Amino acid sequence: xxxxxxxxxxxxxxxxxxxxxxxxxxxxxxxxxxxxxxxxxxxxxxxxxxxxxxxxxxxxxxxxxxxxxxxxxxxxxxxxxxxxxxxxxxxxxxxxxxxxxxxxxxxxxxxxxxxxxxxxxxxxxxxxxxxxxxxxxxxxxxxxxxxxxxxxxxxxxxxxxxxxxxxxxxxxxxxxxxxxxxxxxxxxxxxxxxxxxxxxxxxxxxxxxxxxxxxxxxxxxxxxxxxxxxxxxxxxxxxxxxxxxxxxxxxxxxxxxxxxxxxxxxxxxxxxxxxxxxxxxxxxxxxxxxxxxxxxxxxxxxxxxxxxxxxxxxxxxxxxxxxxxxxxxxxxxxxxxxxxxxxxxxxxxxxxxxxxxxxxxxxxxxxxxxxxxxxxxxxxxxxxxxxxxxxxxxxxxxxxxxxxxxxxxxxxxxxxxxxxxxxxxxxxxxxxxxxxxxxxxxxxxxxxxxxxxxxxxxxxxxxxxxxx
Amino acid sequence: xxxxxxxxxxxxxxxxxxxxxxxxxxxxxxxxxxxxxxxxxxxxxxxxxxxxxxxxxxxxxxxxxxxxxxxxxxxxxxxxxxxxxxxxxxxxxxxxxxxxxxxxxxxxxxxxxxxxxxxxxxxxxxxxxxxxxxxxxxxxxxxxxxxxxxxxxxxxxxxxxxxxxxxxxxxxxxxxxxxxxxxxxxxxxxxxxxxxxxxxxxxxxxxxxxxxxxxxxxxxxxxxxxxxxxxxxxxxxxxxxxxxxxxxxxxxxxxxxxxxxxxxxxxxxxxxxxxxxxxxxxxxxxxxxxxxxxxxxxxxxxxxxxxxxxxxxxxxxxxxxxxxxxxxxxxxxxxxxxxxxxxxxxxxxxxxxxxxxxxxxxxxxxxxxxxxxxxxxxxxxxxxxxxxxxxxxxxxxxxxxxxxxxxxxxxxxxxxxxxxxxxxxxxxxxxxxxxxxxxxxxxxxxxxxxxxxxxxxxxxxxxxxxxxxxxxxxxxxxxxxxxxxxxxxxxxx
Numbered sequence: 001x002x003x004x005x006x007x008x009x010x011x012x013x014x015x016x017x018x019x020x021x022x023x024x025x026x027x028x029x030x031x032x033x034x035x036x037x038x039x040x041x042x043x044x045x046x047x048x049x050x051x052x053x054x055x056x057x058x059x060x061x062x063x064x065x066x067x068x069x070x071x072x073x074x075x076x077x078x079x080x081x082x083x084x085x086x087x088x089x090x091x092x093x094x095x096x097x098x099x100x101x102x103x104x105x106x107x108x109x110x111x112x113x114x115x116x117x118x119x120x121x122x123x124x125x126x127x128x129x130x131x132x133x134x135x136x137x138x139x140x141x142x143x144x145x146x147x148x149x150x151x152x153x154x155x156x157x158x159x160x161x162x163x164x165x166x167x168x169x170x171x172x173x174x175x176x177x178x179x180x181x182x183x184x185x186x187x188x189x190x191x192x193x194x195x196x197x198x199x200x201x202x203x204x205x206x207x208x209x210x211x212x213x214x215x216x217x218x219x220x221x222x223x224x225x226x227x228x229x230x231x232x233x234x235x236x237x238x239x240x241x242x243x244x245x246x247x248x249x250x251x252x253x254x255x256x257x258x259x260x261x262x263x264x265x266x267x268x269x270x271x272x273x274x275x276x277x278x279x280x281x282x283x284x285x286x287x288x289x290x291x292x293x294x295x296x297x298x299x300x301x302x303x304x305x306x307x308x309x310x311x312x313x314x315x316x317x318x319x320x321x322x323x324x325x326x327x328x329x330x331x332x333x334x335x336x337x338x339x340x341x342x343x344x345x346x347x348x349x350x351x352x353x354x355x356x357x358x359x360x361x362x363x364x365x366x367x368x369x370x371x372x373x374x375x376x377x378x379x380x381x382x383x384x385x386x387x388x389x390x391x392x393x394x395x396x397x398x399x400x401x402x403x404x405x406x407x408x409x410x411x412x413x414x415x416x417x418x419x420x421x422x423x424x425x426x427x428x429x430x431x432x433x434x435x436x437x438x439x440x441x442x443x444x445x446x447x448x449x450x451x452x453x454x455x456x457x458x459x460x461x462x463x464x465x466x467x468x
Numbered sequence: 469x470x471x472x473x474x475x476x477x478x479x480x481x482x483x484x485x486x487x488x489x490x491x492x493x494x495x496x497x498x499x500x501x502x503x504x505x506x507x508x509x510x511x512x513x514x515x516x517x518x519x520x521x522x523x524x525x526x527x528x529x530x531x532x533x534x535x536x537x538x539x540x541x542x543x544x545x546x547x548x549x550x551x552x553x554x555x556x557x558x559x560x561x562x563x564x565x566x567x568x569x570x571x572x573x574x575x576x577x578x579x580x581x582x583x584x585x586x587x588x589x590x591x592x593x594x595x596x597x598x599x600x601x602x603x604x605x606x607x608x609x610x611x612x613x614x615x616x617x618x619x620x621x622x623x624x625x626x627x628x629x630x631x632x633x634x635x636x637x638x639x640x641x642x643x644x645x646x647x648x649x650x651x652x653x654x655x656x657x658x659x660x661x662x663x664x665x666x667x668x669x670x671x672x673x674x675x676x677x678x679x680x681x682x683x684x685x686x687x688x689x690x691x692x693x694x695x696x697x698x699x700x701x702x703x704x705x706x707x708x709x710x711x712x713x714x715x716x717x718x719x720x721x722x723x724x725x726x727x728x729x730x731x732x733x734x735x736x737x738x739x740x741x742x743x744x745x746x747x748x749x750x751x752x753x754x755x756x757x758x759x760x761x762x763x764x765x766x767x768x769x770x771x772x773x774x775x776x777x778x779x780x781x782x783x784x785x786x787x788x789x790x791x792x793x794x795x796x797x798x799x800x801x802x803x804x805x806x807x808x809x810x811x812x813x814x815x816x817x818x819x820x821x822x823x824x825x826x827x828x829x830x831x832x833x834x835x836x837x838x839x840x841x842x843x844x845x846x847x848x849x850x851x852x853x854x855x856x857x858x859x860x861x862x863x864x865x866x867x868x869x870x871x872x873x874x875x876x877x878x879x880x881x882x883x884x885x886x887x888x889x890x891x892x893x894x895x896x897x898x899x900x901x902x903x904x905x906x907x908x909x910x911x912x913x914x915x916x917x918x919x920x921x922x923x924x925x926x927x928x929x930x931x932x933x934x935x936x937x938x939x940x941x942x943x944x945x946x947x948x949x950x951x952x953x954x955x956x957x958x959x960x961x
Contacts (some may be wrong), residue, residue, distance in 0.1 A: 377608075378603065378604040379604055383607070387538075387644070387648070390644070391538065391648045394645070394648045395652050402648065409641055410641055414630075417614075417633060420614075421626055425625065458538075459535040463537075
């Protein structure tokens with residue numbers, strides 16, 4: 001029974017999801033459902049925190065971890081869920097989506113993410129990621145009347161199934177080589193084995209890396225992200241950007257550093273390639289985008305690259321930097337999406353930002369803050385996070401990668417600040433946007449506070465991180 | 469003795485003023501701006517009054533734990549090199565508010581709060597005693613400058629602002645990698661501790677390239693200067709004053725604070741190319757200035773030439789050159805700031821920056837032309853005015869270092885006198901253009917009140933250069949000692 005303590009946050013979310021589905025008939029307004037989800041997310045964080053020391057170190061025959069690493073990502077995922085729920089209120093009502101279904105899927109996807117972050121076994125990881133992915137496919141296509149959403153969902157589903165197949169095949173090969181799917185058993189089996197003895201191991205690592213890279217939208221497994229983000233409603237895109245990336249990074253961290261600890265150097269090379277390609281291609285392709293959601297999708301590809309840098313280093317410092325990066329990225333990207341969502345239809349095209357600073361200065365100021373943070377300019381959290389990941393790879397001697405990272409930052413400055421230029425340096429073309437719904441404003445305030453505090457006290461989030 | 473953390477209060481007071489402006493609204497914006505900048509001058513006063521000129525140690529030091537995992541602390545302090553720049557920053561900020569009093573009608577709240585954020589970044593940069601904090605303020609400066617140029621600038625402001633931003637970000641992100649590599653190699657980012665470390669020559673060389681690229685963009689050194697004429701020309705008067713007065717000095721200050729003392733061996737390696745680039749900047753900048761027909765652009769290009777003098781003085785690596793360079797940075801801030809102010813004042817009336825549209829101003833605006841004459845003469849290096857001392861020290865340092873450098877510098881001085889006096893001649897002398905007579909052109913009390921302090925500084929420093937040099941002497945001597953002693957580990961080239 002004590003095993004269940006480690007799963008309390010997940011159980012809270014599942015309970016709410018089930019309750020929502022049972023009460024679906026009575027849930028008419030997105031507002032009440034969203035409030036419930038926020039409470040559930042806070043409750044999940046609360047029980048995770050209250051019982052943090054009570055459970056066993058691992059549960060269910062060593063398949064679920066209760067370590068600080070899992071707790072950190074659960075906190076991050078629950079926060080993402082709460083903010084995404086707040087951001088969804090208007091869209092769910094406006095698109096006439098059934099609120100109970102929508103929020104239940106959001107809750108279940110988060111549960112999957114949490115499971116993936118605490119999995120200590122490849123099969124548990126797979127289950128968690130699949131739960132997340134299946135819910136995400138539906139969430140992307142949940143506005144059935146919109147053809148773009150259907151198209152996005154189908155693309156996402158097809159590519160996602162392919163990635164899941166890669167992952168599963170990788171798991172099977174890993175099982176073949178090591179005789180186990182448990183991280184600890186794999187690591188001890190692998191420590192007695194060199195690559196030359198089992199070439200299949202390399203194939204297995206490559207397949208696992210590919211499958212997981214898909215979840216964080218790292219190049220060359222990124223093709224789904226721009227279409228899915230653009231086709232999905234903005235809150236779903238925000239949720240995917242922040243949550244899916246966190247879960248994928250958590251899984252990559254554990255798999256590369258725990259399960260394959262003896263082969264970490266191989267992972268480092270693969271992750272280095274993924275990181276370099278993601279940063280460069282994500283930044284370059286974002287330059288020519290005129291759809292803001294698509295632009296943020298390419299930016300999320302680039303940020304996947306930055307976040308991976310810490311795992312390339314593979315040191316405790318590096319892992320802590322990656323965790324910090326995932327955390328900070330979630331809040332700044334949710335913030336940026338929040339502004340897009342608050343502005344409604346006009347927020348999705350670049351032209352909607354013309355002269356925004358003249359007609360609604362606070363909105364423009366918040367967007368500027370999030371854009372500066374995404375660019376990595378101090379004193380914002382994005383700078384602190386970028387500093388941490390680059391420091392971790394420079395400590396391992398990868399200076400060229402560090403130079404590439406900052407070069408890509410300059411490119412990214414160009415497209416992020418293009419929005420700033422539109423907001424501050426052109427005349428407004430449309431009348432002032434309407435008032436933001438209270439829920440969206442609340443989410444924006446939380447995101448902004450985290451973005452500012454994380455910049456002024458860069459050590460805060462790093463202090464919460466613990467390597468797996 | 470001190471009852472409050474002077475440097476922290478001086479640095480962050482403008483930020484509080486900025487917040488107050490945003491909260492209290494448009495009507496009070498410029499008054500709060502003026503009050504805040506004046507209050508900042510007042511709270512910074514003990515720095516100059518109680519500074520011990522006989523000590524090269526950091527003074528008014530403040531240290532607070534900040535980010536233990538990176539061994540980064542929040543530490544502030546001043547020495548003889550940073551103090552004049554802090555003075556320049558707080559004084560310039562007051563004058564910037566004065567210069568914008570009537571010129572800025574569009575969105576005054578945002579304008580004055582942006583200006584005040586810039587002031588925080590400037591003061592913080594010069595007060596920081598560790599590289600991390602220095603970098604934070606360095607980057608913080610970019611954002612308000614980008615907005616000042618891009619929102620309140622001239623017709624081509626967006627192009628100028630984006631160009632400025634990409635140039636400076638490109639440079640400063642290279643600095644970030646260097647900074648991280650330095651932290652990795654030494655485990656500290658404290659300037660004084662870094663000065664005592666000895667790094668291998670190879671690492672020093674790489675770091676030197678990274679840092680100097682960032683500083684050279686800001687100075688700007690030839691050939692990285694192309695953002696400057698655009699930004700200067702398009703910026704509002706206050707923006708040009710901050711650009712010329714403070715922002716360019718950040719680059720020179722960075723060279724003095726970081727490149728010279730921390731990487732002395734690499735400095736020797738790159739010394740000759742840097743001297744050549746400085747000379748090219750002086751002469752090329754001067755010739756390009758001669759060809760300008762836009763007043764603001766002319767002054768902007770003259771900055772390239774004048775900052776060439778500054779970097780030349782720095783890289784002579786002797787006492788006279790270094791003291792001259794620092795003094796000349798202060799002088800250039802004052803004079804160029806004043807010249808931009810003069811241009812701004814007349815632009816507000818005549819709405820043109822074309823030199824040929826002016827002429828014979830002396831007859832219709834005698835007070836204005838008196839100030840203009842004073843600042844033009846100062847820029848030309850007229851004896852008894854401030855730039856004369858600085859240029860004299862730099863040139864004697866240049867002759868001392870290498871003969872040809874002195875010759876190039878003299879050539880630059882001659883060209884400098886030519887373009888600036890020719891500018892004065894074209895604007896003040898000759899026939900008065902009939903359209904100019906229609907505007908009431910002479911100065912009002914506010915404008916005299918902003919120009920007078922600058923004129924006073926020109927005269928005081930010109931007649932009594934010791935008022936600045938006295939602060940520098942001991943710190944420059946220590947800096948020279950750090951540069952001259954090749955660090956033990958590297959062995960020098």
